[in-house]
Amino acid sequence: MNEVPWIEIIAGLVVAASGGGLIGWLRARAKRSGEARGGTDTLEKPERDVADVTSETEEAGGPSSGTVVIHEPGAAEAEAEPAAAEPAAESPVVEKPAPVAGRLVRLRDRLARSGSPLGARLLEVLSRDSLTEDDWDELEEELLLADIGAGPTTELLDSLRTRVRVLGVRDPSAVRELLREELVALVGADMDRSLHVEPAAGEDGARLPAVVLVVGVNGTGKTTTVGKLARVLVAEDRSVVLGAADTFRAAAADQLTTWGARVGVETVRSDKEGADPASVAFDAVARGRDDKVDVVLVDTAGRLQNKAGLMDELGKIVRVTSKVAAPSEVLLVLDATTGQNGLTQARVFAEVAGVTGIVLTKLDGTAKGGIVVQVQRELGVPVKLVGLGEGPDDLAPFDAADFVDGILG
Numbered sequence: 001m002n003e004v005p006w007i008e009i010i011a012g013l014v015v016a017a018s019g020g021g022l023i024g025w026l027r028a029r030a031k032r033s034g035e036a037r038g039g040t041d042t043l044e045k046p047e048r049d050v051a052d053v054t055s056e057t058e059e060a061g062g063p064s065s066g067t068v069v070i071h072e073p074g075a076a077e078a079e080a081e082p083a084a085a086e087p088a089a090e091s092p093v094v095e096k097p098a099p100v101a102g103r104l105v106r107l108r109d110r111l112a113r114s115g116s117p118l119g120a121r122l123l124e125v126l127s128r129d130s131l132t133e134d135d136w137d138e139l140e141e142e143l144l145l146a147d148i149g150a151g152p153t154t155e156l157l158d159s160l161r162t163r164v165r166v167l168g169v170r171d172p173s174a175v176r177e178l179l180r181e182e183l184v185a186l187v188g189a190d191m192d193r194s195l196h197v198e199p200a201a202g203e204d205g206a207r208l209p210a211v212v213l214v215v216g217v218n219g220t221g222k223t224t225t226v227g228k229l230a231r232v233l234v235a236e237d238r239s240v241v242l243g244a245a246d247t248f249r250a251a252a253a254d255q256l257t258t259w260g261a262r263v264g265v266e267t268v269r270s271d272k273e274g275a276d277p278a279s280v281a282f283d284a285v286a287r288g289r290d291d292k293v294d295v296v297l298v299d300t301a302g303r304l305q306n307k308a309g310l311m312d313e314l315g316k317i318v319r320v321t322s323k324v325a326a327p328s329e330v331l332l333v334l335d336a337t338t339g340q341n342g343l344t345q346a347r348v349f350a351e352v353a354g355v356t357g358i359v360l361t362k363l364d365g366t367a368k369g370g371i372v373v374q375v376q377r378e379l380g381v382p383v384k385l386v387g388l389g390e391g392p393d394d395l396a397p398f399d400a401a402d403f404v405d406g407i408l409g
């Protein structure tokens with residue numbers, strides 16, 4: 001046991017007497033001493049019933065509840081890779097994420113690998129000598145097969161037809177340019193796709209972190225996206241805390257901890273499987289506030305059987321975290337390879353969670369880039385990020401013109 005300096009005991013008693021509370025002082029001291037030792041910062045809270053914990057958190061808006069373990073990067077790495085673990089004394093190697101600008105350029109290569117890109121097929125038809133009705137039908141079919149959706153397909157073809165006729169364009173490069181302009185307009189060149197991740201000032205003037213909730217059906221790539229997004233933010237010199245509120249799948253918290261550890265980012269998680277997600281989310285946001293970080297990214301579970309359950313869980317996460325800082329972004333993760341099916345599920349999430357942006361994952365696994373257009377139309381929110389592969393830096397900010405250049409090849 002450490003020796004307690006007398007001066008600190010006297011100071012502690014003074015704090016206790018002045019209303020700070022002895023327990024608070026002891027906790028603060030224990031925390032400081034843990035930090036000084038450089039050990040894992042584990043906040044053990046008394047085990048209580050999850051329902052008690054949550055209602056208390058909600059009512060009080062005060063200190064967090066449940067057993068929440070904060071995994072500091074070094075500890076997480078040692079856990080994730082026991083066989084390859086370095087001697088404990090060595091500090092973990094923190095990776096430097098790749099720069100964010102220009103990542104979407106990789107799309108062209110990725111799409112080329114997943115089949116003939118939409119743009120190439122369209123251009124093949126458009127470069128025929130004289131365009132017959134059959135050719136226009138073929139274009140329509142290609143666009144529909146690419147998941148652009150019926151309405152946008154008709155719009156694009158009507159406009160393109162008129163311009164080709166009026167301008168009398170036959171030169172393939174001029175036709176390509178017209179098609180490019182039409183596609184960029186359809187994808188939405190002037191939508192606000194910026195991520196709102198600026199810290200804000202609370203009512204008392206205190207600095208509050210931006211809170212980003214990541215929601216969506218399981219298996220779409222939520223946890224991976226949170227990990228990749230943490231790297232994007234770190235690459236932009238922002239400080240980040242992760243919240244593992246997907247308490248349904250135990251491995252999700254481990255997965256997230258490993259992602260965070262690789263770039264020196266802490267993960268707040270529960271050591272109880274099936275713990276209350278709202279409680280973990282609250283703790284993560286409170287930790288972000290206390291540590292004055294810029295952004296708290298919260299991973300959530302998607303395995304909910306019905307709309308009422310989903311509404312309850314996500315609604316509660318939003319309510320509870322808002323007691324510290326309201327989410328500035330709710331990102332819906334969608335798997336681009338699931339097409340229409342994914343959209344049906346996405347609509348439910350969009351209805352219940354107040355989605356502010358879409359992350360379209362696995363765009364590298366489909367030649368159907370048209371889903372971007374349909375998703376935005378159906379849900380009325382912009383695609384802000386796209387997943388281009390399983391690599392740690394395969395997440396790119398979305399840009400309409402770069403995207404169209406990618407699919408036109």
Ligand SMILES: Nc1nc2c(ncn2[C@@H]2O[C@H](COP(=O)(O)OP(=O)(O)OP(=O)(O)O)[C@@H](O)[C@H]2O)c(=O)[nH]1
Nearest residue numbers: 218219220221222223224252361362387388389390
């Ligand atoms: N090719 C490709 N694979 C991806 C992309 N994003 C995620 N994945 C893969 O998709 C799989 C599922 O990802 P997770 O992040 O575990 O999905 P989740 O939505 O968190 O799943 P649950 O935790 O079960 O809800 C993993 O194998 C990821 O590597 C992407 O952009 N491209």
